[in-house]
Amino acid sequence: xxERFSGFGAIILYxxxxxxxxxxxxxxxxxxxxxxxxSYFVTFPPQGFTLKWYAKVLQDRDFLEAMRLSILLAxxxxxxxxxxxxxxxxxLVRGRFFGLAxxxxxxxxxxxxxxxVTGLALLQVLTKLGSQDARLNLLIGHVVVTSPYVIRTVVxxxxxxxxxxxxxARTLGANRLTTFWRVTLPQIAxxxxxxxxxxxxxxxxxxxVTMWLANSEYSPVPLVLMRQLxxxxxxxxxxxxxxxxxxxxxxxxxxxKLVGLRRALAA
Amino acid sequence: MRSSEVxxxxxxxxxxxxxxxxxxxxTIEPGHMVALLGPSGCGKTTCLRMIAGLIRPTSGDVFVNxxxxxxxxxxxxxxxxLFQNYALFPHLTVEExxxxxxxxxxxxxxxxxxxxxxxxxxxxxxxxxxxxxAQLSGGQQQRVALGRALVIEPAMLLLDEPLGxxxxxxxxxxxxxxxxxxxxxxxxxxxxxxxxDEALTMADKIVVMRDGKLEQVxxxxxxxxxxxxxxxAQFIGASNLFQGPVEQRNGSGAVIRVSPELSLQVDQIPSxxxxxxxxxxxxxxxxxxxxxxxxxxxxxxVTARVDQAIYRGFVSHYYLKTPSGGQIIVFxxxxxxxxxxxxxxxxxxxxxxxxxxxxVIARH
Numbered sequence: 001x002x003e004r005f006s007g008f009g010a011i012i013l014y015x016x017x018x019x020x021x022x023x024x025x026x027x028x029x030x031x032x033x034x035x036x037x038x039s040y041f042v043t044f045p046p047q048g049f050t051l052k053w054y055a056k057v058l059q060d061r062d063f064l065e066a067m068r069l070s071i072l073l074a075x076x077x078x079x080x081x082x083x084x085x086x087x088x089x090x091x092l093v094r095g096r097f098f099g100l101a102x103x104x105x106x107x108x109x110x111x112x113x114x115x116x117v118t119g120l121a122l123l124q125v126l127t128k129l130g131s132q133d134a135r136l137n138l139l140i141g142h143v144v145v146t147s148p149y150v151i152r153t154v155v156x157x158x159x160x161x162x163x164x165x166x167x168x169a170r171t172l173g174a175n176r177l178t179t180f181w182r183v184t185l186p187q188i189a190x191x192x193x194x195x196x197x198x199x200x201x202x203x204x205x206x207x208x209v210t211m212w213l214a215n216s217e218y219s220p221v222p223l224v225l226m227r228q229l230x231x232x233x234x235x236x237x238x239x240x241x242x243x244x245x246x247x248x249x250x251x252x253x254x255x256x257k258l259v260g261l262r263r264a265l266a267a
Numbered sequence: 268m269r270s271s272e273v274x275x276x277x278x279x280x281x282x283x284x285x286x287x288x289x290x291x292x293x294t295i296e297p298g299h300m301v302a303l304l305g306p307s308g309c310g311k312t313t314c315l316r317m318i319a320g321l322i323r324p325t326s327g328d329v330f331v332n333x334x335x336x337x338x339x340x341x342x343x344x345x346x347x348x349l350f351q352n353y354a355l356f357p358h359l360t361v362e363e364x365x366x367x368x369x370x371x372x373x374x375x376x377x378x379x380x381x382x383x384x385x386x387x388x389x390x391x392x393x394x395x396x397x398x399x400x401a402q403l404s405g406g407q408q409q410r411v412a413l414g415r416a417l418v419i420e421p422a423m424l425l426l427d428e429p430l431g432x433x434x435x436x437x438x439x440x441x442x443x444x445x446x447x448x449x450x451x452x453x454x455x456x457x458x459x460x461x462x463x464d465e466a467l468t469m470a471d472k473i474v475v476m477r478d479g480k481l482e483q484v485x486x487x488x489x490x491x492x493x494x495x496x497x498x499x500a501q502f503i504g505a506s507n508l509f510q511g512p513v514e515q516r517n518g519s520g521a522v523i524r525v526s527p528e529l530s531l532q533v534d535q536i537p538s539x540x541x542x543x544x545x546x547x548x549x550x551x552x553x554x555x556x557x558x559x560x561x562x563x564x565x566x567x568x569v570t571a572r573v574d575q576a577i578y579r580g581f582v583s584h585y586y587l588k589t590p591s592g593g594q595i596i597v598f599x600x601x602x603x604x605x606x607x608x609x610x611x612x613x614x615x616x617x618x619x620x621x622x623x624x625x626x627v628i629a630r631h
């Protein structure tokens with residue numbers, strides 16, 4: 001083991017780390033454990049082992065419809081927030097214009113305001129504008145909420161990119177757009193990917209904004225989950241949750257593999 | 268490769284009312300290498316970037332072969348540029364880096380591959396084409412950057428402190444190499460540097476800049492031997508600067524009284540001058556043991572005490588103090604058989620020099 005991590009300090013450090021891991025993971029593991037419980041109510045410790053709740057969930061039209069909607073919504077939100085967030089981040093880092101700091105604060109503000117308030121405000125604005133399509137409203141709302149995540153991660157990675165690289169590309173004959181695609185984007189790929197992942201996940205499990213903008217026809221997963229929880233709290237709810245947890249894990253691992261691979265190539 | 272004439276016409280750049288470049292006019296002849304030399308913040312990099320098109324001038328114009336380039340965007344100017352930190356694309360191999368400019372010009376894959384091969388040969392990196400920049404040393408990276416800049420057959424080459432990040436030995440050999448290559452290709456080149464040795468080694472013409480303005484433009488010899496201002500005299504090499512009134516005129520020259528024990532005979536002096544500044548290069552001064560030559564009453568000669576003596580290999584530096592407290596710096600070439608310093612600290616010596624070494628500075 002490394003010399004820096006030895007003796008008494010190391011013991012404390014490992015204990016704290018293990019404690020934190022347990023604190024974060026235990027609830028998730030609990031949910032997973034309960035989801036295979038062979039009983040009609042959520043009980044812990046789980047009784048027996050069955051996959052029947054998964055079978056039930058995967059045949060549940062409401063849930064599948066909600067999954068489909070949520071995934072499409074999250075994909076759309078990811079695309080939208082990247083489309084909006086990446087150029088915004090570029091302007092914030094490379095630009096030199098009046099009110100830069102104020103604009104930066106404004107663009108990151110949805111991170112600070114309670115999402116519940118943002119959702120209500122959006123509902124009022126969208127209603128006033130006569131926007132009736134719940135799917136469109138959800139998309140707009142989610143892009144508003146997730147863009148700051150993209151902006152933040154992209155700003156961070158852009159700040160590390162040497163501006164001379166862009167200047168070099170331009171002297172070599174690349175216009176600004178080509179320079180961005182061919183030189184800047186590969187440098188900030190990890191930031192963009194991280195921002196995109198954040199946007200997807202935040203959109204996928206967003207409740208407070210979704211609650212305002214959804215209707216009975218278009219209900220994303222968090223709403224369906226909540227409804228189910230209130231009506232019949234059987235192990236199908238943990239089963240749904242487990243599916244979502246697994247999905248998130250696969251997403252993160254995939255991205256790490258992808259971006260990590262690209263980083264290795266560039267280094 | 269074609270050679271272009273580059274002309275700056277009353278070029279200025281302001282940032283929020285601070286003037287970075289102030290009314291600079293300059294002509295760079297085809298095939299010449301010009302060095303913009305000055306301390307940091309003198310506006311030399313801003314100047315270079317305006318020539319490249321990376322910065323838009325507040326006023327004034329850049330002409331290349333009498334064609335006005337001011338409104339031509341950087342990617343259409345066909346300039347090759349080298350940066351201090353090389354600015355190689357880290358995600359591309361050496362070959363891909365060099366091919367980038369060719370690709371932007373829509374050159375076919377086969378032609379591009381051939382040209383990349385030639386460029387790699389030119390910068391002596393033929394076997395490194397498949398590597399990534401991070402796998403190369405600093406010197407090799409700058410060679411790749413040079414290959415990348417030259418392969419597009421640029422109208423001019425712009426160098427922004429290109430060797431600043433290399434260590435001394437490598438830097439000096441790269442200076443000579445880069446200069447030889449530039450001469451061979453006959454490529455008009457503008458270089459920015461704060462290193463006077465680099466400017467003296469590489470440039471046909473040196474442009475000394477200060478506070479956004481041109482301080483002096485001339486060949487290495489002109490700048491070194493006949494500095495136009497106190498700033499230039501002190502910035503390029505070391506100088507002994509003396510100031511005093513004209514004591515007596517003789518023909519086109521005059522005797523300048525610097526202190527009770529030191530007067531200077533200058534051969535050329537403007538007839539209107541009454542109080543002048545004179546610069547004497549440290550290597551022009553000869554040191555002798557006191558008593559060997561009973562000097563003092565003659566001009567260009569003074570008795571002094573050795574205050575500091577520094578042995579620096581091929582040269583020794585002596586800092587002398589005159590009786591009235593003035594300092595004189597002397598550089599003396601060491602002989603190969605010489606055993607260290609010739610004069611010890613505290614020793615009384617006579618410093619003297621020839622009158623042509625006295626250079627009157629016009630502006631001070």
